Amino acid sequence: MNPKVSIVIPVYNGSDYLRTAVESAFAQTYSNIEVIVVNDGSTDGGATQAVALSYGDRIRYFHKPNGHVASALNFGIRHMTGEYLSWLSHDDYYPREKVALQVAALSRLDKNTVLYGDFETVDVASSLRTVVRLPDVPPERFRAFITMQSTLHGCTLLIPRCCAEDCGPFNERLRTTQDYDLWFRIAAKYPFVHLPEILVTARSHPGQGSRQLRGVALKESDELLAGFVRQLSPAELGAEFGAPLHRAYFQIALAMQERGFVGAQNAAIELARRGLGPEPWLQDLATRVQWSAQLAATSVRRSRACAIRALRGACARLRGLRSVPPLRLGVQNRFSAIYRGNEFGGEESRSGVGSSLAQAAAIRTAIPALLSDLGVRVLLDAPCGDFHWMQHVQLPDTKYVGGDVVKELIDENHRRYAGPQREFVCLDIVRDQLPPADLILCRDCLVHLPFEQSLAVLRNFRRSGARYALITTFPNTMENVDLGMRGMWRPLNLQAPPFNLPAPLRVIVEGCTEADGAYRDKSLGLWELSKINPI
Numbered sequence: 001m002n003p004k005v006s007i008v009i010p011v012y013n014g015s016d017y018l019r020t021a022v023e024s025a026f027a028q029t030y031s032n033i034e035v036i037v038v039n040d041g042s043t044d045g046g047a048t049q050a051v052a053l054s055y056g057d058r059i060r061y062f063h064k065p066n067g068h069v070a071s072a073l074n075f076g077i078r079h080m081t082g083e084y085l086s087w088l089s090h091d092d093y094y095p096r097e098k099v100a101l102q103v104a105a106l107s108r109l110d111k112n113t114v115l116y117g118d119f120e121t122v123d124v125a126s127s128l129r130t131v132v133r134l135p136d137v138p139p140e141r142f143r144a145f146i147t148m149q150s151t152l153h154g155c156t157l158l159i160p161r162c163c164a165e166d167c168g169p170f171n172e173r174l175r176t177t178q179d180y181d182l183w184f185r186i187a188a189k190y191p192f193v194h195l196p197e198i199l200v201t202a203r204s205h206p207g208q209g210s211r212q213l214r215g216v217a218l219k220e221s222d223e224l225l226a227g228f229v230r231q232l233s234p235a236e237l238g239a240e241f242g243a244p245l246h247r248a249y250f251q252i253a254l255a256m257q258e259r260g261f262v263g264a265q266n267a268a269i270e271l272a273r274r275g276l277g278p279e280p281w282l283q284d285l286a287t288r289v290q291w292s293a294q295l296a297a298t299s300v301r302r303s304r305a306c307a308i309r310a311l312r313g314a315c316a317r318l319r320g321l322r323s324v325p326p327l328r329l330g331v332q333n334r335f336s337a338i339y340r341g342n343e344f345g346g347e348e349s350r351s352g353v354g355s356s357l358a359q360a361a362a363i364r365t366a367i368p369a370l371l372s373d374l375g376v377r378v379l380l381d382a383p384c385g386d387f388h389w390m391q392h393v394q395l396p397d398t399k400y401v402g403g404d405v406v407k408e409l410i411d412e413n414h415r416r417y418a419g420p421q422r423e424f425v426c427l428d429i430v431r432d433q434l435p436p437a438d439l440i441l442c443r444d445c446l447v448h449l450p451f452e453q454s455l456a457v458l459r460n461f462r463r464s465g466a467r468y469a470l471i472t473t474f475p476n477t478m479e480n481v482d483l484g485m486r487g488m489w490r491p492l493n494l495q496a497p498p499f500n501l502p503a504p505l506r507v508i509v510e511g512c513t514e515a516d517g518a519y520r521d522k523s524l525g526l527w528e529l530s531k532i533n534p535i
Contacts, residue, residue, distance in 0.1 A: 001107045005033045005099050005158070006082030010072030011090035012040040015047035017203065022055060024093035030100035035059045038076045041066025070170035070178035077164055085159045091203045092155050098199045102158040105195050112163060114183075114192045117156040117199035124205040131198065139191035143184055144240035147228040148255050150221070154179040156199040163190045176217040177224045184228055218260070225256065225264035229271065246272045331428050331453065332405045335383075339406045350409075351385030353514055354444050360389035362511045363443075363524060367470075370506065370526070371398050371439065374468060380437035382429045383445050387413050395421070401435055403427045430456045434464040442471045443524060447492050450483045455498065458534035469527050473504070476521040491519060494527075501525075501532050 042048040167185040241248035249272035256265035349355040384402030446454040474491035504525030512522035
């Protein structure tokens with residue numbers, strides 16, 4: 001295999017580094033090459049042209065009016081005679097084996113494969129060299145890969161001319177992202193394969209275009225990545241992230257927020273919303289996340305970390321929504337499946353993000369004080385979940401009874417935590433008779449149940465003989481929404497229909513920071529059960 005390779009070097013006012021680039025092209029151990037230099041309207045008094053002309057007919061030299069990098073590359077492609085394109089920036093240079101290694105690799109692959117590789121950077125001021133190694137990415141995941149991270153260096157590529165002509169040209173309206181735009185289009189039809197070799201040395205210096213056009217680059221990159229997000233197919237998203245699609249889009253949104261690309265982040269959130277279903281509470285959550293992330297990204301008083309936390313909270317809240325068992329499975333089967341699959345998405349606790357030590361910090365001190373004030377001798381915590389945060393609550397004068405519908409969870413809690421003043425029972429608070437208690441703690445439960453079951457829980461609490469109930473409520477929620485068949489969560493205000501509970505005797509504000517404080521009103525409300533009358 002001995003195909004002709006055209007090394008195309010676009011240059012603008014590049015007399016300082018052009019000679020090194022050209023010499024590295026001539027130094028290739030692979031001999032069947034041509035070197036094309038395209039002078040893109042340099043304005044340096046002929047200095048760039050003088051360097052190019054010094055090579056005589058050893059290179060093919062062209063001079064054109066300035067049109068920026070994309071136009072110079074397109075010009076070079078139109079005039080190349082090789083079967084493969086190797087782009088070399090005028091301020092970078094190749095190792096001697098660059099083309100030879102890639103042509104050798106092509107002999108083992110389809111001839112219409114695009115090859116890319118690793119690279120090193122060298123800081124001109126400090127001479128510091130850094131090697132950048134890229135992962136081996138399967139072709140079906142390549143477009144998602146270059147969407148999630150911008151580590152591919154275009155000068156490592158060896159591109160079949162037919163691919164560039166079929167999917168090109170470079171978009172000449174783009175000043176800084178014309179390369180990724182074309183790679184994304186080519187990758188939709190042709191495979192990209194990684195060669196684990198350093199294939200170019202890239203200089204970092206004050207005069208390079210990426211520094212001079214930093215503001216343009218940010219805007220163009222944001223718009224380009226938003227387009228990539230919209231164009232990725234379900235198959236590509238599935239290969240990179242796994243199902244369901246809304247989870248993939250929220251992971252993309254998080255990555256874009258971390259990189260500062262608000263437009264791409266919003267595009268991903270909007271696509272995630274479409275996959276969440278029509279439930280108003282889901283759409284409301286996505287909107288709140290979007291607003292809070294935008295505010296955090298633009299405010300001088302708040303750091304980007306706030307926006308990142310907002311999106312992480314959303315990912316945790318929304319994780320697995322499409323895989324959650326439907327309500328018709330019944331309470332025990334549904335929540336057992338959620339527990340086994342960690343569908344609430346908690347990193348510390350399978351009971352969810354809200355059961356982390358940070359989210360429960362305020363109530364860990366407030367609850368013992370409340371129980372002491374009320375003279376509570378027996379506390380029923382239902383549902384108790386995995387007892388993650390509650391194990392740190394000091395209850396010296398109160399017997400603790402933890403109840404939950406998930407049997408394996410109760411068995412594990414009993415094995416790890418049971419004692420003379422602490423027991424765990426498997427029960428369904430919707431319908432089972434409840435053990436005697438002075439106060440029932442029902443945190444983060446009714447928000448996961450439809451209205452019918454939530455009201456049944458309140459009636460069961462009232463029948464139990466307990467005097468008080470301490471229940472999660474969101475006072476700022478104006479209208480309660482019922483769950484759909486696969487709904488997971490929504491905020492509930494227990495003073496609003498269909499519950500219509502009176503004002504609570506006391507309120508413990510939890511200081512919830514999930515979704516960047518979108519639910520900062522989350523509270524535990526204390527009600528005297530004899531005074532409530534659920535329908």
